[in-house]
Amino acid sequence: MVDPAFTRLSASEDIFRALLEATNSAIIFVGTDGVVSYANRGVRDFFGLEPSSLIGRQRAEFVRGELMHLAAAPESLAARLLLPEDGSREMVVEDITLVRPTHRILERYSAPVGKADGTLHGRIDVFSDVTVGRTLQRNKDDFLSLVSHELKTPVTSIKGYAQLLRRRAEREHPPESTTVAYDVIERQAHKMQELIDVLLDLSRLETGKLALQLEVFDLRALVERVAALVRLTAEEHSIAVDLPAHPVWLRGDERRIEQVVTNLLSNSIRFSPGGGTTRVGMIPAHDRVKIIVADEGIGISPEAQQHIFERFYRAVDLSESTGMGIGLYITRGIVEQHGGTIEVDSQAGQGATFTVTLPLDGAGTMPP
Numbered sequence: 079m080v081d082p083a084f085t086r087l088s089a090s091e092d093i094f095r096a097l098l099e100a101t102n103s104a105i106i107f108v109g110t111d112g113v114v115s116y117a118n119r120g121v122r123d124f125f126g127l128e129p130s131s132l133i134g135r136q137r138a139e140f141v142r143g144e145l146m147h148l149a150a151a152p153e154s155l156a157a158r159l160l161l162p163e164d165g166s167r168e169m170v171v172e173d174i175t176l177v178r179p180t181h182r183i184l185e186r187y188s189a190p191v192g193k194a195d196g197t198l199h200g201r202i203d204v205f206s207d208v209t210v211g212r213t214l215q216r217n218k219d220d221f222l223s224l225v226s227h228e229l230k231t232p233v234t235s236i237k238g239y240a241q242l243l244r245r246r247a248e249r250e251h252p253p254e255s256t257t258v259a260y261d262v263i264e265r266q267a268h269k270m271q272e273l274i275d276v277l278l279d280l281s282r283l284e285t286g287k288l289a290l291q292l293e294v295f296d297l298r299a300l301v302e303r304v305a306a307l308v309r310l311t312a313e314e315h316s317i318a319v320d321l322p323a324h325p326v327w328l329r330g331d332e333r334r335i336e337q338v339v340t341n342l343l344s345n346s347i348r349f350s351p352g353g354g355t356t357r358v359g360m361i362p363a364h365d366r367v368k369i370i371v372a373d374e375g376i377g378i379s380p381e382a383q384q385h386i387f388e389r390f391y392r393a394v395d396l397s398e399s400t401g402m403g404i405g406l407y408i409t410r411g412i413v414e415q416h417g418g419t420i421e422v423d424s425q426a427g428q429g430a431t432f433t434v435t436l437p438l439d440g441a442g443t444m445p446p
């Protein structure tokens with residue numbers, strides 16, 4: 079008579095096998111010795127390999143054999159698929175591109191499989207077809223890049239010619255309505271230019287093309303300059319700066335760091351509708367410098383703090399706020415490209431404090 083425990087066990091194994099077969103992914107399980115002990119039906123659909131033909135073989139053998147020739151750069155695909163090494167506890171999520179028999183982008187999720195006692199069974203590799211999603215994303219990125227580039231030229235010339243016409247008209251003492259009209263055209267063209275610049279930055283960040291122009295500059299002077307500029311546009315607010323006595327030499331992209339400081343300062347003003355003081359501090363240490371921007375505005379709830387650095391996220395809808403929710407996303411992108419971090423500390427209704435930490439890269443307080 080068959081042991082009922084055995085019957086239950088084999089029914090349970092049937093169910094788990096059926097589940098793995100029913101997924102729309104290719105799944106390969108390799109033991110810590112590198113030998114394949116399971117491959118599902120998806121392996122046939124994705125790689126054209128018979129699942130049973132993989133069982134008992136070393137992963138290196140079929141990766142370097144049948145599999146690598148599906149890619150345009152076989153050697154590089156093989157090198158990636160053979161990592162992490164057998165017995166590693168590392169997890170990897172990456173895209174791989176196959177060109178044979180058709181072009182496909184697969185997301186590879188590779189994770190160690192642990193036993194209850196903490197040792198390893200081996201590694202599972204799950205491949206999912208993400209061609210459609212990745213292609214849509216690329217098309218969207220290309221479209222954003224194309225549109226923002228194409229809009230830049232006409233807007234720049236509208237702005238330039240409006241300025242020229244206004245200057246010409248001013249010499250002839252035109253009616254006030256004419257100068258007002260020129261002002262409006264210039265102001266609106268300027269706003270459009272700013273929006274296009276934000277879209278261009280967004281597109282560069284998304285496609286990894288936000289290249290930094292590195293040079294050594296005085297960060298203290300930069301913060302002082304930005305604070306003076308923002309002060310001019312914020313009459314209801316005061317900006318108090320507390321900066322070190324000496325220059326702080328930073329190796330970075332001066333224009334981009336200026337954008338970061340401008341963004342934080344202008345946010346501190348925009349989100350303090352009742353006025354108040356923004357305090358800007360700077361703390362240099364031997365290998366890093368902190369820039370701190372603290373306001374007394376509306377603050378940010380703990381829930382919103384989780385999201386403010388994401389694209390298009392806006393925690394509040396102030397009528398005077400015309401932002402797109404991209405500023406902090408770009409700010410964080412620039413800071414991270416410099417090897418730095420940005421953090422927020424706030425309580426709703428009690429102001430917000432943003433701290434940017436940038437590595438000093440040995441430049442520090444020494445002149446360049």
Ligand code: ADP
Pocket residue numbers: 345346349373375376377378386391392393394399400401402403404405406407429430
């Ligand atoms: P935008 O200002 O264009 O909406 P940002 O990316 O600069 O986009 O900011 C995202 C959101 O974070 C803002 O909409 C606002 O809700 C919140 N935020 C940013 N800075 C502050 C601040 N200093 N005080 C309160 N809220 C802020």
